[in-house]
Amino acid sequence: MRWDFFLEKRAARADTLLKDLTDSALAIIVKYMLNYNGSLDLIFHALADPARRIIVERLSQGPASVTELAKPLAMSLPAVVQHLQVLEASGLVRSEKVGRVRTCRIEPAVLSTAEQWIASRRTGWEHHLDTLGDYLAEHPDE
Amino acid sequence: MRWDFFLEKRAARADTLLKDLTDSALAIIVKYMLNYNGSLDLIFHALADPARRIIVERLSQGPASVTELAKPLAMSLPAVVQHLQVLEASGLVRSEKVGRVRTCRIEPAVLSTAEQWIASRRTGWEHHLDTLGDYLAEHPDE
Numbered sequence: 690m691r692w693d694f695f696l697e698k699r700a701a702r703a704d705t706l707l708k709d710l711t712d713s714a715l716a717i718i719v720k721y722m723l724n725y726n727g728s729l730d731l732i733f734h735a736l737a738d739p740a741r742r743i744i745v746e747r748l749s750q751g752p753a754s755v756t757e758l759a760k761p762l763a764m765s766l767p768a769v770v771q772h773l774q775v776l777e778a779s780g781l782v783r784s785e786k787v788g789r790v791r792t793c794r795i796e797p798a799v800l801s802t803a804e805q806w807i808a809s810r811r812t813g814w815e816h817h818l819d820t821l822g823d824y825l826a827e828h829p830d831e
Numbered sequence: 832m833r834w835d836f837f838l839e840k841r842a843a844r845a846d847t848l849l850k851d852l853t854d855s856a857l858a859i860i861v862k863y864m865l866n867y868n869g870s871l872d873l874i875f876h877a878l879a880d881p882a883r884r885i886i887v888e889r890l891s892q893g894p895a896s897v898t899e900l901a902k903p904l905a906m907s908l909p910a911v912v913q914h915l916q917v918l919e920a921s922g923l924v925r926s927e928k929v930g931r932v933r934t935c936r937i938e939p940a941v942l943s944t945a946e947q948w949i950a951s952r953r954t955g956w957e958h959h960l961d962t963l964g965d966y967l968a969e970h971p972d973e
Contacts, residue, residue: 733879736949737872749955751963797956804949807878811942813891821893 731779732803740764741772745781748795755784755791873921874945882906883914887923887937894936897926 735741744758759769773793776782780799784791877883886900901911915935918924922941926933 729884730879730881733875737875737879739872742871742948745952746955749952749959751959795952795956797953800949800953800956804946804953806884807942807946807949810887810891810937811939811946813888814937814939814942817891817893 728802729806732781732799735776735779735781741776744772744776745795748782748793752792752794758793870944871948874923874941877918877921877923883918886914886918890924890935890937894934897933900935
């Protein structure tokens with residue numbers, strides 16, 4: 690009787706523990722997905738502007754100072770800094786200030802995140818077409 | 832004298848022709864670049880929204896009706912239609928109405944445009960790193 694009570698209590702504790710674990714695992718997954726989605730939101734938003742793409746284009750050839758980045762853009766330095774802030778918020782660009790010069794560099798891993806998302810959708814569609822092709826080859830009368 | 836005059840006139844005409852040609856070529860190039868930039872603006876803007884990415888994700892598995900696309904999204908049908916309009920404006924999605932059903936499909940070439948833009952920037956950066964690596968290997972003391 691005492692043993693049964695002990696076992697039952699242990700089982701109940703295990704249940705609670707498992708539930709807590711599942712809840713925290715779910716919370717982590719949801720949080721991760723929101724972050725991931727958040728990143729893609731910010732990355733694609735950052736790339737949706739021609740001036741910001743010119744900056745990324747320039748940085749893909751090597752690090753550059755804010756002044757260098759501003760040169761080809763027909764806009765004020767504060768406007769360039771605002772674009773850089775959008776790029777930094779997305780993670781696409783990192784910057785570091787040494788003395789009076791702020792040097793910017795590209796973050797290729799973040800660029801890859803966006804590239805891979807698009808590539809997966811494209812290959813998904815190609816797989817769909819392949820499957821459709823196979824089906825039509827097997828059912829020529831339809 | 833008459834011959835010189837003739838030659839001079841011909842040269843002047845060739846100059847004008849060349850200038851006209853250069854001007855129209857430039858106009859075409861600028862127009863193309865603006866269009867190209869416009870497309871990238873619209874494509875990346877379309878991909879910057881999680882609901883629109885869910886639609887693209889679904890369509891990468893095959894064509895779907897608007898009702899089907901709306902199912903996993905927690906929003907009204909008019910809201911879904913608005914998202915589809917943004918996707919159609921970017922060229923990422925095409926739709927066709929047969930009877931009362933509007934069927935949407937993905938446009939893989941437009942997906943590729945965005946993918947290639949990002950890939951070129953990423954490989955640009957990798958090329959920069961390679962060049963830097965070569966330079967450092969050749970100048971170990973710097």
